[in-house]
Amino acid sequence: MKISVVLSLLLMLTACSSKKAEESAAKGPSTKNTLEVQIPVEKYVLENGLTVLLVPNHKLPIYSYYTFYRVGSKFESAGITGASHFLEHMMFKGAKKFPEGVFDHYIEANGGNTNAFTTNDQTVYYQNVPVSTLDKIIEMEADRMENLALNPESFEKERKVILEERKMRYENSPGGQLYHVMLEEMMKGTPYESSVIGSVKDLESVSREQIQSYFKNFYAPNNAIILVVGDIDTSKTLKTIKKHFGSIARSKKLDDLKAQVEKDELFAAKPRYGKVFKVKGESPEPIFALAYTGDKIGARRAFVMDILSNILTEGVGSYLNQKYVSGDRQIMSGIDAANYNLENAGVFFIKGSLLRGKDFDNVISDLKKTLKKSCDVAITDRTIQKTKNQYLISAYSELETNDGMAVFLGTRESLFKDYLFYEQEFATYDSITKAELIAECKKTFGEDKSVVFSIWEKN
């Protein structure tokens, strides 16, 4: 899970209430979790299916504009892997009304910044800009949704840029390489098997027409969510959004295409448990991942494994950190557990890097034994409460800026079709007991249905 998790969140923004959050914050660590979130969100769905979330915050004359497209690499068929990410690049290369360069120049000329990111499930575009730009930004975003240019010359230049980006992120990064190999195996046979950036072969051969067709099918109002957070007049903003987006047609094929991909049976991965993948890479010391099958986002086990991952490796005082990095037995230079939950499947993995001279096979064997033992000793009332406290701070931190608020709400709206899903998340975290955590821990590490991956120059 861990979109951004909070067990007890009391948020009062200046715009929504005069009550001070601190008034109900009890002295000392909290054990009773109270959920009282008041974010002044206005949600609308236009006739063409476009979802709009508006959140006023008048602290400064700025705002964040986010567009979540519910399309990611899982929708890419053979031959067009990397299409969503390719389009992430091409969306900045001009449309019908605003040709190449205009979009970037306008945003940067006004002191804003813009970028995007692509995942297996979604693609997110954003701008952080002064409020004077709002009407124009809405118009430009509508233009690129409706009439993306995909200029052939720019297309070829970006192909080269993406191949360089691929080298930077994966081929030249042992960590990236490990992640790539791990996800490929743990998601074998599912739509999550291919990497977000795509294969070199596909990137070199994919045609403009293929990308254009993919764009037409998935980049439509009925597959998008717009968030505007900041110094805005919500009624005026909605009116402008309706004016520019209201006439953009739905994608007619969208539902069928999604239905073809989003079938539970397609996401039943069959990783080869017990196998050890030793990949030759540029790392002077072994970097490893010990991976287990996780759950899709929103599943109860996904929440349980979130808390477990925090207890195991979050902070210097966490169980595995003390065992292998900061305690008396210094074996690794770092260790981290991650519960990576995607919309349709997940992977839980522990990643670490060995110190010089440590025997890889012995360390992995020791780690597996330690994980089994951890269920009875690491999961305590204090470590559970510690996790809750950390989640609380993390959420407050996220909600400080317009940008953070947009991601917080947009992610939930995109994945759960409900920006208020955080309430359910907090309630679920709160309902998870120590006994449940111990039981899940024992099941996961006791069965040892894991796969080991390592990158090392001596592999």
Add this chain to the structure above:
Amino acid sequence: MKKIFLALSCVISFSSFASSNIQTERFSWDGMDVVYLADERLPTYMVQFYFADGALADSKERAGETEMMFELLSRGTSQYDQKKLADFFEFYGVDIASQVVHEYATFGYSGLVKDIQETSKMVCHMFTSATFPKEEVKKYEVLMTNQLKNTVINHAHLAERVFRQVSLGGSPYAVPTDGTLKTLPKIKQAHLKEKNRYFNQQVKKRIYLTGPRKMLNGLKEIIATDCGWKNTPDSVSRAAQNDTNYVQRKAPEFYLVPVPKANQAQIRVGRYISSLEAADKNFNKLEYLNLVSEFLGGGFTSKLMQELRVKRGLTYSAGGVISLQKYYGRTVVTTFTKNETLNETIKVIQQSLADIANGKFEEKDVETIIQNMSGAHSFKFEANKSFMQNLAFFDHIEKPYNDLYNFNATIAGIKKKEIASIIGQAFDWNSQVVLVVGDPSLEKELSKLGTVTVLNYKDYL
């Protein structure tokens, strides 16, 4: 008490800043300047201590000592071992972080306001009672050594490390703040205790606070009693360094740092700006340097990104900066490209710099960058942490806060010829170091541009 209202004289943003009540207040606590930014929105706080000395306090033989001292504060005290200290801070969700640069150091912590008193007492306890246990010093050394030896897998990081040492060569700022493989083993428990005593008792301090006003309750007393801190006329501030021995170049120098099987070349171009030169009229206005840096290699529309990525597809990213600290400065262009286009990329960088220096850009480009920087100014105030860091830096370089608030008015005055002049001086090709981290085979290609000195990366770890 002196109240400073943000943007009072900032024409564009005045109403918004003022109506939003973004304001800082200054107090004096036992001779220490305290800057407080009130924020009642969330029940969280941030405290940052500024120390007026940094890595320059380390001897050459024990470079990295100050950074190690701050890092190991939480690794053991007279009462608690590292595990108990970690458990304490992590239980409250407190984030602690230190930063050491050559001229100064900071130590900060943040968490929920309800926990600030307990947390502050524990932080003071660390400063006054840290023991730097020998086994923790050893562990740190092992981790750092491992990390340094593994730098070779991160070519961008390796390029930064070697480039600093080469381009700032001869100056006191060339030595990495985190030390080297040679210096780290020489740092012992006694050195760290002495360093802590120095920072605790002798170095001048300032305090930056942000959060609900409730956070101030009792904090002054805790810092006075538990930390025992005060500033006196004898408190130490790092003074200007003698940097006359820095390497002055009359022609560009090309360096290759070979790393095996690299399919991309990391490129760095830049030089040292001495304390004497930093006072030059081209460099004495921080606002102009910020603007010129943005113009050269800031965002997607910057000159370098346009020339390298947009027009030619040579790279994924490119940046350029002219940065000045209190007593020195440096220039850096950062990019990477595939092996086959190394020389083309360097030539494009050289030509782009020359074009700007020769005024080959439009007046409208100047208007655009001014508009850009003016619009971006508001974002400096959005996240309290970055705002406080801005204020701390202004205090460090002894620049009045009004300059921050007057930023937009100041940059509005920059002319095309001033941008050209700044780039011309900062990036004069004959004084640049051009450093490439990449495959050994690149030496032949690079030598077409000039004499290449091959460096062994291990000498810079």
